[in-house]
Each structure stands twice: as C-alpha cells, then as structure tokens.
Amino acid sequence: MPPVPLVREITGSGHVIALQSVPVFARYEGRIERVTVTLGSEVRAGDVLAVLSDPPARLALDQAYARLRTAELTLTARQITLAQAKADLHRAETLAARGSLSQSGLENAATTTRTAANSADLASAAIEEARIAAAIAAERVEALTIRAPFAGTVTQLNARPGAMILDRSDSIREEESLLTLTRMDNLAIEADVAERSIAGLMPGLEAEAELDAAPGAPFPVRMTLAAPEVNPAKGTFSLRFAPLAPPVPLRPGMAARIRISLPSTTQTAGATSQ
Template sequence: MTSQRGDQLRSLSIDRSEETATSGASILQVAGIAVLALIIGAGGSWWFTGRSGPAIESTPATPAQTATTTSSPATTPPAMPRASGLVASGYVVARRQATVSAEITGRIRDVFVEEGTRVEAGDILAQLDDERARLDLELLEARLSASRSRIGALTAQLEEARIVLERAQNLATRSIGSEAAVTAAQAQQASLIAQIAAARSDTVAAQVQVASQEDLIERHIVRAPFAGVVIAKNAQVGEILSPASAGGGFTRTGVATLVDMDSLEIEVDVNEGQIGRVVPGQTVEAILDAYPDWRIPARVEAIIPTADRARATIQVRVALDERDSRILPDMAARVTFLD
C-alpha cells in the first residue's frame, strides 16, 4: 500500500530535465533564424547596390561655399507703402454743386433737361415765359426810334436857324435889317442846339432802357453756370419759379441741381487724437462701399482748420487721383492713410 502511494506521487512530479532540454532547443532555433535573416539581408543589399551602380560619394561643403550660401540673401522687390493703420470713413462730395434758378420770378415755359443730362457751361436748362417782357422791349425800342427821329428834325431846324441868322446879320451890316431880327435868330439857334442836346440825352437813356430790357429778357433763360451733370430736376412746365421762396407750395426756387463730376472728392472725419498722423499731400487709399475690391489712389488735399466739438473730430478733404463714372456724389467711402 505504501509503495503504491509513492508511485502515484512520483507520477505527479514535473521532470525538470525535459524542460531544460526543450528550452535549450528553442534558444538554438531562434539564434539560427536570426543568423539566416542576417545572411539574406546582406545578400539583398549586395544585389541592389550591384544593380544600381556605384554609390555617389557625398562631398562635404567647403567653408567658403558655406559662407557664400549663408551670406547672400535672396533678392526682394522694393517695399511698397504700408498702411499706417489709420482708417477713416466719409462720403463722396462735390466741390462744385448748385441748384440753378432764375434771377426773376416767372412761369416756366420749357424745361430742357432731365436727370442724368450732361451739360456744358452756358447751355439752356429752362425758359420762362417772356411775352410781357418782349412787349415792353418793343415799346422801348419805339421810343428810342422816336428820339432819334426828333434829333434829326431838330438838326434840320438848326440848319435853317443858322441860315436865318446869317441873313439877319448881313442885313444888319448893310443897315437894312434890324438888330432885333439878329437877336431873335441867335436865340432860335441856341434853343435848337439845346433841344438837340436834350434829344441826344433822351436817346442815350432810351438805349440804356432797351439794353436793360434785353437783359431782363435774357434773365428769363436759365443757363448752366458750369459744365456738369444734372442729378435732380426740381421744377416742371407751368410752375412758378422764384429765386426766393414765396411760402407757397406751388412756387419753385430751383430748376435743376447740377454737379461738376470733375470736382468730386471725399470728406472724412479723423479723431482729434489721430490728426497728427495726417499731413497735406499724404498718400491715401480709398475704397467705396459699393465697390469693395476697387482701390482708388488719392491724396490728402486739405485739413479743415476747425474741430467738431460734439464728435471730437476734424474734417479732412481727400482728392481723388483717378476719375471714373462709377464714382457718384454721396457714396460712402473708407480711406486708409499710407506711410
């Protein structure tokens, strides 16, 4: 019984000799595989280097080459003006803009312009009714003609009086005529001379009246004071035009609003604390809100020598160096002052 238990215990124990032999064999297998991999790798490297040709030997750079490479910087384009960071907003305004009216009060007979019409200086914009003024002109011209005719009649009478005076003087010299006749002839001649002088003065006055009436008729015509574009038509045919408002809703004070497009510029407000960065003649880049991708070259025209107390700003006038039909009055703009 005791021997049977001993046999069972021996069967349950682990044989250390077999484990040692197995582990030794495993180590040998791993080492063999590593050696085989090294041999295969060496052969592959020889195969590829032999097929691709001899390797190129890299030559290290000399100190002179290194210095030349590091000391010669790349060529860069000339520096462009950079934005100073000072940006101001404003609007496009016209230095020459006028609401054209007549110098007299009258009824509008014709209007010859519409919005967008381009006119030259002296072109007719509107015509007032001048029928009564022309009738008065005809009356004055008739008076002028009568005055000139009167001068002619008096001149003929003066020639006759001169002849009478000469005859009276001859008779008096020969003691045939009386001295009274000579005196009467002299008085007649002097009177005619005075009448002719008065008639000539009346003629000059009549000429002035005619010229004044002609000027009055000319004032019934509304002309463009300068070349530009009509941006507003303020009156219609049949309305009463007056240079001064009469308080009535049917009285117009202007025919049309005219803008000189060549006088367009930008007015911006600059903060008082930044005005020292702005000088006359400074380069400016303007951008219209309507065309954000269009950069318009400009320059500072003038700095208005007064400040706005409420907003603490100073107005700056910016002249546009580029003229284009897309630039219109009252457009919003943003300008950047360049260094």
C-alpha cells in the same frame, strides 16, 4: 536689437463730394414754358436748360424799343430845326453886317439857334435814356432763357413745364431752384477723422480709400485739404482727398472709408517699457 518702426494708422469715413455743384435759379419770375434737359443730362456752358414765359416782360421790351424809335425821330426833327436856325442866323449876320438888320433881329436869330441846339441836346440825352431802358428790358427777356453757367451734369431737376416760379431774390432755398448742375469731372472724397489724429496730417499725404460701391478694391488718394476747424460736437475734423485711380466711376454721395498710414515712433525689438 535694431529699432523696429511702428506705424500709426488713421481711419475715417466720409463721402464723395462735388467741388462744383450749383443750384440754378431764375433771375426773374415767370412761368416755365419748357425744360430742355432731363435728370442726368450732360450740358455745355451756355446750353439752354429751360425757357420761361413772361408776357409783360416782352411787352415792356416792345414799348422800350418804341420809345427809342420815337426818341430817334425826335432828334432827327430837332436837328433839322437846328440846321435851319443856323442857316437863318448866318443870313441875319450877313444882313446885320450890311446894316440891313437891327441888332435885336440878330439877337433873336442867335437866341433861336441856341434854343434849337439845346433842344437837340435834350433829344440826344433822351435817346441815351431810351437805349438804357431798352437794354434793361432786353436783359430781362434774355434772362427768361436759362442757360448752363458751366459744363456739367444735371444732378437734380425741380423744373416742370407750366409751373410758376419766383425770381432769385425770393427763392433762396436749394429745393426752390430749377435744377442743380454738377461737374462730375471734379470730385473729391471728404472724410472725418478723430481730433487726436491731427498730428502729421498735411496736404500731399498719400492714403488709401475704399468705396462701399466697390468693397475690397482699395485705391490711392492724395490729401489736398485739412479743415481749419474741429467739429466740437463730434470731436473730429474733415480731410479732403483727390482720388487717383478709383475702381469704379465716382458719384457724389458715395460712401467711402479712408486709411492713412503714418510713421510713429521706433522701439528696440524685445525691449520692455520701464
């Protein structure tokens, strides 16, 4: 009798996951002045999500700009002094060449010019320091406006106007974030299968999935990733699948079941094992 192909079927259960879902934190502490999104809002990269209020930060920015302006005025004054010192030195050199000015007088004029030049250089350095301080202060104020890092959907919203929040260094738990932003166009199905089923599973494999949200409506998926480690407590490992034609719009957290059919061995019809 011709050999009859046997099919090995592997099943697993899992959920729809978002491949890009990020909790958004404030970089600095402050009080939430307003929230510009709601749960489910779709935003573009750079859109304003929330605005914080921090009067000391804005005052620090005003002070930094004032110090920068003072440094610029100081430099202008010292440049005028330097220009006058150079002019005096030129006259001193002319008089010394005619014998109308002593050597010490010429040296004093040269020293005055060098001192004025050093003062102008210090004023220039002070301006650079003031510009850096102003940039740091401006960055802190700019960070009070929380913007979307990428285009996505607000899938969790914790921010409430009037609430006081900590900065990112003090807020490491996701529930302390302002919100969670998720890319809904980049979803996958992650399912666990038994460790004994690992043979023959590799990326690119075609399979079938079914959602609890759409029972009786299986659809094709393609395996994209197999976890490099087995879960020793459960005796399973995770597989990730790209949905090809789901019957309903996918949402993170949806329950799903996976069915994989693989060729196994062949045996002759009617043959008996020895």
